[in-house]
Amino acid sequence: MNSLVEENYLKALFLLSNREGEVSVNDLSRHLDIKMPTVTSMIKKLSDKQLVDYQKYKPVKLTIKGRDVAAQIIRKHRLTEMFLVEIMGFGWEEVHDIAEQIEHVKSPRFFSKMDELLHYPTYDPHGSPIPDANGHIPDKEFRQLSKCEIGDTVIFKAVTNSSTAFLKYLNSKELSLDTRLKIVDIE
Amino acid sequence: MNSLVEENYLKALFLLSNREGEVSVNDLSRHLDIKMPTVTSMIKKLSDKQLVDYQKYKPVKLTIKGRDVAAQIIRKHRLTEMFLVEIMGFGWEEVHDIAEQIEHVKSPRFFSKMDELLHYPTYDPHGSPIPDANGHIPDKEFRQLSKCEIGDTVIFKAVTNSSTAFLKYLNSKELSLDTRLKIVDIE
DNA sequence: TTAAGAAGTTAGATTAATCTAACAAATTTA
DNA sequence: TAAATTTGTTAGATTAATCTAACTTCTTAA
Numbered sequence: 001m002n003s004l005v006e007e008n009y010l011k012a013l014f015l016l017s018n019r020e021g022e023v024s025v026n027d028l029s030r031h032l033d034i035k036m037p038t039v040t041s042m043i044k045k046l047s048d049k050q051l052v053d054y055q056k057y058k059p060v061k062l063t064i065k066g067r068d069v070a071a072q073i074i075r076k077h078r079l080t081e082m083f084l085v086e087i088m089g090f091g092w093e094e095v096h097d098i099a100e101q102i103e104h105v106k107s108p109r110f111f112s113k114m115d116e117l118l119h120y121p122t123y124d125p126h127g128s129p130i131p132d133a134n135g136h137i138p139d140k141e142f143r144q145l146s147k148c149e150i151g152d153t154v155i156f157k158a159v160t161n162s163s164t165a166f167l168k169y170l171n172s173k174e175l176s177l178d179t180r181l182k183i184v185d186i187e
Numbered sequence: 188m189n190s191l192v193e194e195n196y197l198k199a200l201f202l203l204s205n206r207e208g209e210v211s212v213n214d215l216s217r218h219l220d221i222k223m224p225t226v227t228s229m230i231k232k233l234s235d236k237q238l239v240d241y242q243k244y245k246p247v248k249l250t251i252k253g254r255d256v257a258a259q260i261i262r263k264h265r266l267t268e269m270f271l272v273e274i275m276g277f278g279w280e281e282v283h284d285i286a287e288q289i290e291h292v293k294s295p296r297f298f299s300k301m302d303e304l305l306h307y308p309t310y311d312p313h314g315s316p317i318p319d320a321n322g323h324i325p326d327k328e329f330r331q332l333s334k335c336e337i338g339d340t341v342i343f344k345a346v347t348n349s350s351t352a353f354l355k356y357l358n359s360k361e362l363s364l365d366t367r368l369k370i371v372d373i374e
Numbered sequence: 375t376t377a378a379g380a381a382g383t384t385a386g387a388t389t390a391a392t393c394t395a396a397c398a399a400a401t402t403t404a
Numbered sequence: 405t406a407a408a409t410t411t412g413t414t415a416g417a418t419t420a421a422t423c424t425a426a427c428t429t430c431t432t433a434a
Binding site for chain 4: 211212213223224226227228243244
């Protein structure tokens with residue numbers, strides 16, 4: 001079994017992977033807020049466990065096995081966020097930190113109960129897709145707001161930043177998912 | 188803040204305390220399944236943090252502060268068990284291990300949401316009282332089954348053993364809380 | 375194309391929580 | 405009450421995850 005710490009590294013690797021599936025040690029270090037030497041040594045451990053492919057001075061890549069484990073953690077995180085919003089009545093800006101804790105619960109039953117109660121959701125409250133039980137992700141691609149122009153009309157489908165502060169800012173502008181927007185100006 | 192491990196020691200101290208509020212190092216060691224020298228050293232740490240009173244070769248006692256912290260952990264554990272049964276549809280025999288993990292979640296809001304959704308319950312699914320937000324416990328005393336005699340009629344109110352195995356055994360005998368029983372024989 | 379800067383690694387220290395072995399104190403029992 | 409047993413402590417080792425300091429490799433820009 002993987003430790004909670006190992007799970008956090010795998011999750012970060014999954015989320016930071018570029019199209020080639022690669023992540024630099026530096027990126028990982030910054031996102032986890034853990035110094036590079038620590039990251040290097042943990043990567044070696046994950047490599048021994050066949051969860052990542054690693055060669056000195058090269059970016060890290062999840063193996064199939066590592067990707068599957070990571071997808072399950074992301075699945076649990078996003079299911080939890082959905083559960084917190086839909087069943088427990090939290091706001092979308094409150095759930096990230098709680099889900100970071102609950103995603104590590106060792107009990108498959110716990111998460112399948114959530115899934116059931118939520119009627120098998122495919123997106124979380126921030127518009128991110130929930131991997132299915134096999135780790136597969138429905139990969140709809142949304143257009144990034146930075147690639148839209150003045151005059152475009154778009155439907156707001158997802159955020160990539162789930163921090164409380166940013167979501168509170170959106171709340172204050174009364175921006176929520178599935179809102180239809182006409183872009184009149186760019187800040 | 189206290190570590191998850193410290194929280195587990197405090198919880199065990201609370202649950203194992205006799206009328207004088209004392210717990211032997213040996214008891215604690217057996218219940219936590221941690222060797223005595225480890226327990227001794229952790230007790231010293233809790234003593235430094237003013238969470239327990241400790242003198243060499245004497246039993247350990249929670250301070251007021253330690254008792255308050257412990258009661259909050261028990262509160263979170265029991266609220267969680269109730270939530271798992273009432274909101275998520277788990278059986279009473281499944282919830283102990285999951286609650287042991289969720290009780291450590293750092294988010295007062297999370298537990299007050301549970302409390303609200305459950306309409307402020309005072310007992311958990313095993314008949315144990317849930318400490319209130321100030322750590323106070325409604326102390327109804329139930330008669331122990333071992334102190335009942337053949338011919339007595341009683342109402343089954345609580346179990347002191349919440350292990351899956353024991354609760355499954357009770358399920359197999361169709362024994363559930365609030366069942367009226369006439370004692371016809373003693374096994 | 376090489377010198378500067380960024381990224382990555384190695385070595386070794388630190389901390390929290392655990393363990394075993396050996397010893398000391400307290401309690402029980404013969 | 406003295407010996408045996410149980411309980412508790414001390415000392416020192418171990419493991420996982422972290423850190424800092426020093427060094428190496430890679431990348432970039434003059």
